[in-house]
Amino acid sequence: MSARAVEEAGEDDLDGLAVFAVDDFESESVAPVAAVEPIVMATVTEVDLAALPVEPLGPALVVVPDIEQMTLRKAAKELAAVGLKLSVRDEYGDAVPRWSWGDYEVRTQKVDAGTEVVPGATVKAKARALRRLVSGY
Numbered sequence: 001m002s003a004r005a006v007e008e009a010g011e012d013d014l015d016g017l018a019v020f021a022v023d024d025f026e027s028e029s030v031a032p033v034a035a036v037e038p039i040v041m042a043t044v045t046e047v048d049l050a051a052l053p054v055e056p057l058g059p060a061l062v063v064v065p066d067i068e069q070m071t072l073r074k075a076a077k078e079l080a081a082v083g084l085k086l087s088v089r090d091e092y093g094d095a096v097p098r099w100s101w102g103d104y105e106v107r108t109q110k111v112d113a114g115t116e117v118v119p120g121a122t123v124k125a126k127a128r129a130l131r132r133l134v135s136g137y
Helices: 003-008 072-081 098-103
Strands: 085-090 104-109 122-129
Touching (some): 072 122, 085 104
Parallel strands (some): 085 122
Antiparallel strands (some): 104 122
């Protein structure tokens, strides 16, 4: 609202408005505004989607190797080479201790060979004791 409009307005028209008076206003103290040229930005008319980088959605998958008929030690090494872990139970459902993994072989594996899984996954397997012939008495 200009100063003239405030003077012409009645008391009722100014309810709720805050009016401040400016004394000693000098027009020389305010610098004139220079004309500003707009910055012209380049426009993109066509985007080459093949050139844009694509982020993978998750970790790269690894292929589960075939570990059936291997000793548990060899199977664990095969899985570790691709970043997987081995969890083993014997034919009775008991956990097989690591110190005896050389005396057992993998009978079946829960995750089929050739299946893609995330790195660090655990492959469960059933094992059976190797039959060793003992000579002597």
